[in-house]
Amino acid sequence: MKRVDDFRLRLGKQELVPIMVGGMGVDISTAELSLEAARLGGIGHISDAMVPTVSDRRFNTKYVKNKLRQFKFNVANSDKAIVKFDLGLLAEATALHVGRTMEAKRGDGLIFINCMEKLTMNAPKETLRVRLKAALDAGIDGITLAAGLHLGSFALIEDHPRFRDVKLGIIVSSLRALQLFLKKSARTNRLPDYVVIEGPLAGGHLGFGMDWSQYDLAKIVLEIQDWMKAEQLDIPLIPAGGIFTGSDAVAFLEMGAAAVQVATRFTVSTECGLPQDVQQEYLRASEDDIVVNTISPTGYPMRMLKNSPAIGSGIRPNCEAFGYLLDSAGNCQYIEAYNREVAAHPDAKKVQVWDKTCLCTHMRNFELWTCGHYTYRLKDTTRRNDDGSYQLLSAEHIFRDYQFSTDNKIALPE
Numbered sequence: 001m002k003r004v005d006d007f008r009l010r011l012g013k014q015e016l017v018p019i020m021v022g023g024m025g026v027d028i029s030t031a032e033l034s035l036e037a038a039r040l041g042g043i044g045h046i047s048d049a050m051v052p053t054v055s056d057r058r059f060n061t062k063y064v065k066n067k068l069r070q071f072k073f074n075v076a077n078s079d080k081a082i083v084k085f086d087l088g089l090l091a092e093a094t095a096l097h098v099g100r101t102m103e104a105k106r107g108d109g110l111i112f113i114n115c116m117e118k119l120t121m122n123a124p125k126e127t128l129r130v131r132l133k134a135a136l137d138a139g140i141d142g143i144t145l146a147a148g149l150h151l152g153s154f155a156l157i158e159d160h161p162r163f164r165d166v167k168l169g170i171i172v173s174s175l176r177a178l179q180l181f182l183k184k185s186a187r188t189n190r191l192p193d194y195v196v197i198e199g200p201l202a203g204g205h206l207g208f209g210m211d212w213s214q215y216d217l218a219k220i221v222l223e224i225q226d227w228m229k230a231e232q233l234d235i236p237l238i239p240a241g242g243i244f245t246g247s248d249a250v251a252f253l254e255m256g257a258a259a260v261q262v263a264t265r266f267t268v269s270t271e272c273g274l275p276q277d278v279q280q281e282y283l284r285a286s287e288d289d290i291v292v293n294t295i296s297p298t299g300y301p302m303r304m305l306k307n308s309p310a311i312g313s314g315i316r317p318n319c320e321a322f323g324y325l326l327d328s329a330g331n332c333q334y335i336e337a338y339n340r341e342v343a344a345h346p347d348a349k350k351v352q353v354w355d356k357t358c359l360c361t362h363m364r365n366f367e368l369w370t371c372g373h374y375t376y377r378l379k380d381t382t383r384r385n386d387d388g389s390y391q392l393l394s395a396e397h398i399f400r401d402y403q404f405s406t407d408n409k410i411a412l413p414e
């Protein structure tokens with residue numbers, strides 16, 4: 001019986017353990033977690049979601065405080081068009097986050113950044129270009145284009161000196177999305193170096209509608225594989241979503257996948273950015289505690305724990321401090337939902353908003369507990385402490401369990 005370690009991911013000249021730890025936004029996949037994956041010979045991801053916010057936490061910078069001070073006069077105004085990011089400061093924050101992570105890298109693996117197009121930041125093209133370029137300047141090994149179709153993203157960096165040598169990948173959930181991307185980026189004369197195929201059981205935002213449960217990851221992978229063969233395209237495919245054991249991973253590698261992307265198992269690692277009390281919520285969760293809903297203002301369905309404090313919360317939009325989801329006209333679906341509730345309850349001190357959530361604030365505060373479908377199996381990956389809580393695991397333990405386990409077994413910690 002084969003193990004993941006019997007396979008290797010080839011990316012250009014590089015040979016890697018075929019395990020990629022997926023990006024988990026707003027510093028759930030921390031630099032520490034990505035550094036462990038790279039040290040062990042695989043690929044780790046940091047995330048470019050809310051980098052100024054993450055930089056403030058990591059390096060004690062004051063980007064958020066200063067932005068709030070600059071736009072404080074607008075807090076009560078529901079028109080947020082004026083609340084723009086300073087592109088120079090955005091580049092600076094990205095350079096800090098990426099640069100410090102790359103300086104700390106050890107081992108043969110790689111560190112990529114997960115970059116979400118849906119973070120439109122009140123100037124989608126300009127802010128995305130700055131984020132991508134700053135990450136390239138700061139020496140990132142690769143960029144995974146996520147959450148969005150990214151039809152113009154390659155063109156944004158085609159004149160960068162590293163455009164042809166940095167690893168560039170895209171996340172898709174369908175053949176059609178991949179075809180569209182390839183067609184639109186053909187002009188840049190550069191194919192992606194890898195394609196992550198994310199199925200319906202993944203954590204975070206889903207690239208499906210609310211009919212997500214009708215889809216099957218293996219089927220999508222086969223469909224994409226067949227099409228690529230017919231087109232004589234050779235791009236490493238990396239399935240993601242619900243790959244919970246080494247044996248699950250081997251099944252995809254035997255099918256011809258180049259590697260797997262995994263995330264949920266690492267949410268209970270000591271290197272993960274989630275606070276420990278939240279990690280215990282993940283460990284305690286049963287299948288009924290997990291829901292896919294449409295409260296994210298991005299318009300994508302998102303999977304989360306039902307008891308996330310963000311659900312139903314009616315806090316005032318915090319765009320002057322954050323504002324990462326403002327579209328090019330300064331709108332966010334949460335602002336509309338919040339204003340509607342305030343207008344309907346003019347005398348209420350606090351309102352509740354059920355259909356949308358203030359994603360920026362709640363992700364920043366770890367109050368939106370997004371998770372993968374198999375989160376309810378995390379309790380089977382560890383032991384209980386005397387006080388009833390669950391033992392957290394090292395990222396190395398989880399990584400090596402994926403790498404070496406067989407027979408669907410999961411190694412428990414010492």
Ligand SMILES: Cc1cc2nc3c(=O)[nH]c(=O)nc-3n(C[C@H](O)[C@H](O)[C@H](O)COP(=O)(O)O)c2cc1C
Pocket residue numbers: 021022023024025026028047049114116146147171198201202203204205240241242243261262263264265267370371372373374
């Ligand atoms: C807590 C959490 C947060 C996530 N955040 C992001 C994100 O910010 N961007 C992204 O592209 N994918 C995100 N994902 C998806 C993962 O990168 C990965 O593709 C997927 O969850 C793999 O499936 P698994 O969790 O079943 O292993 C997230 C997943 C989890 C569990």
